[in-house]
Amino acid sequence: MTDTILALDVGTTSLRAIVFSLDGNILGQGRSRITSLYPKLGHVEQDAELLWHNMIDVIQCALKCAKKDKQEIAAIGITAQRSSIVVWDAETGCALSPMVIWSDTRAVGGVDWLAKGYLVVPQMAAAKLPLVIEKIIGSNTQTKQKNLRWGNIDSYLTWKLTNGVSHITDRSQAATTGYLNPATLDWNDALIEEQGLDRELFPKIVDSWDDLTVTSKQAFGARIPITAIIADQQSAMMAHGAVTPGKCKVSYGTSGSFNINTGGNMIMVAPTLPPWVQYTKAGTTNYCIEGMVMSVGSMFDWLMTINIIDNIEECQLMAEQVSDSAGVFVLPSIHGVGAPYGKPEQKGMIGGLTSGSTKAHIIRATMEGIAFRIREVTDFVYNSTSLARLSQVPADGGASRNDLFMQIQADILNLPVARHITCEATALGAAISAGLGANLFELNDISRFAKYDRIFEPQISADEAESRLCNWQALVSNSTINH
Numbered sequence: 001m002t003d004t005i006l007a008l009d010v011g012t013t014s015l016r017a018i019v020f021s022l023d024g025n026i027l028g029q030g031r032s033r034i035t036s037l038y039p040k041l042g043h044v045e046q047d048a049e050l051l052w053h054n055m056i057d058v059i060q061c062a063l064k065c066a067k068k069d070k071q072e073i074a075a076i077g078i079t080a081q082r083s084s085i086v087v088w089d090a091e092t093g094c095a096l097s098p099m100v101i102w103s104d105t106r107a108v109g110g111v112d113w114l115a116k117g118y119l120v121v122p123q124m125a126a127a128k129l130p131l132v133i134e135k136i137i138g139s140n141t142q143t144k145q146k147n148l149r150w151g152n153i154d155s156y157l158t159w160k161l162t163n164g165v166s167h168i169t170d171r172s173q174a175a176t177t178g179y180l181n182p183a184t185l186d187w188n189d190a191l192i193e194e195q196g197l198d199r200e201l202f203p204k205i206v207d208s209w210d211d212l213t214v215t216s217k218q219a220f221g222a223r224i225p226i227t228a229i230i231a232d233q234q235s236a237m238m239a240h241g242a243v244t245p246g247k248c249k250v251s252y253g254t255s256g257s258f259n260i261n262t263g264g265n266m267i268m269v270a271p272t273l274p275p276w277v278q279y280t281k282a283g284t285t286n287y288c289i290e291g292m293v294m295s296v297g298s299m300f301d302w303l304m305t306i307n308i309i310d311n312i313e314e315c316q317l318m319a320e321q322v323s324d325s326a327g328v329f330v331l332p333s334i335h336g337v338g339a340p341y342g343k344p345e346q347k348g349m350i351g352g353l354t355s356g357s358t359k360a361h362i363i364r365a366t367m368e369g370i371a372f373r374i375r376e377v378t379d380f381v382y383n384s385t386s387l388a389r390l391s392q393v394p395a396d397g398g399a400s401r402n403d404l405f406m407q408i409q410a411d412i413l414n415l416p417v418a419r420h421i422t423c424e425a426t427a428l429g430a431a432i433s434a435g436l437g438a439n440l441f442e443l444n445d446i447s448r449f450a451k452y453d454r455i456f457e458p459q460i461s462a463d464e465a466e467s468r469l470c471n472w473q474a475l476v477s478n479s480t481i482n483h
Contacts, residue, residue, distance in 0.1 A: 010051070085132050100125075145198035172234040208279035208280055246387055259290050273339045295370075299366050397423060
């Protein structure tokens with residue numbers, strides 16, 4: 001009986017395969033860390049071929065844990081971090097260069113595409129793909145563009161799973177690359193031509209969920225329908241049932257993302273808070289505004305790198321040893337500052353250190369810095385639109401497991417924060433979308449998957465929250481952020 005859904009979720013630092021029941025419960029999962037390489041300042045790369053092989057391994061692990069065979073999978077949904085670049089050989093399917101990750105800033109100081117009239121910033125694939133193609137062809141003069149294919153990791157995985165039959169992506173993924181024409185919701189031929197790229201490089205754009213394609217028995221071991229491809233932040237919105245105007249969520253992954261649904265209206269708040277496609281289906285397009293804090297989970301990884309903590313679990317335990325940060329402050333921007341400022345060149349900073357400062361103070365200040373940045377993003381969105389604040393903020397992601405961090409966030413937002421019972425909301429959203437594509441669910445029924453295990457109530461007043469925000473902003477005012 002095909003009573004399960006397989007979600008494939010590729011983040012920036014980990015990949016997961018999770019087997020879900022039709023009521024949204026996790027039956028089994030496999031997980032693997034993804035190693036990033038930093039060959040030059042600002043360059044962030046990963047091995048796409050290794051990622052593919054690891055994905056096969058975690059799928060096997062998830063199915064074994066769930067005690068399910070591949071033939072018992074009703075549908076597969078794919079979600080992934082967005083605007084990374086994989087270029088592969090159209091004949092062999094082998095990646096021809098390292099995967100360039102979205103946080104890579106090699107395009108900073110290059111072509112100013114915004115000035116040319118295109119909504120393209122340095123983190124987007126459109127700012128970096130010409131550089132990657134040029135390097136591939138330059139290293140092998142026999143290689144021609146028509147023999148290449150490119151996509152984000154969702155397109156690459158689909159190509160691999162179908163043994164080269166399907167080269168596709170959806171608009172939620174395509175929009176974040178910078179190549180989607182917002183007027184036509186198709187590839188922007190003017191930009192592609194200006195960059196001297198071949199249209200054959202690009203995947204076909206399909207709906208976010210539908211009967212999209214089928215896995216190859218040779219590649220996957222069974223012919224299973226792939227019925228959803230959706231970007232990670234938009235996928236998390238599905239897990240929260242955020243498919244009507246005003247519904248929102250905050251996800252705490254490698255980055256932190258505040259997304260709010262705007263229905264069929266594409267609302268431009270600022271270039272740093274773009275109006276992304278949330279999903280498309282049968283001619284209907286839903287949009288969302290997104291404000292991204294570039295460094296969230298990566299900040300906790302950094303704390304491990306410099307031996308402040310040995311593991312993520314220590315964050316809460318150590319930070320609870322102190323009642324406040326004792327004047328220590330952190331600007332969490334090791335990957336630059338995102339919304340609403342848009343300063344990819346901005347470096348992270350830590351200050352207020354004294355002889356009495358401890359590791360616990362630094363950890364707590366890191367949590368506070370992230371919470372302040374999320375507050376800045378949400379304030380900007382609500383102050384720039386007529387959208388009404390919800391009575392509570394839904395949250396998910398790995399860092400949401402940290403109770404102290406969630407309490408700090410509730411205090412700083414001065415709003416209750418509701419933590420999704422499934423922290424892996426991106427994977428759950430992919431499963432929900434796959435269920436929609438396989439006609440297992442109805443869109444107006446997915447709110448039943450929005451379940452929360454705890455609501456964190458603010459423990460300080462609105463005035464105190466505002467005072468703390470202003471004090472932190474004053475402390476970081478020596479940076480290049482213009483508060």
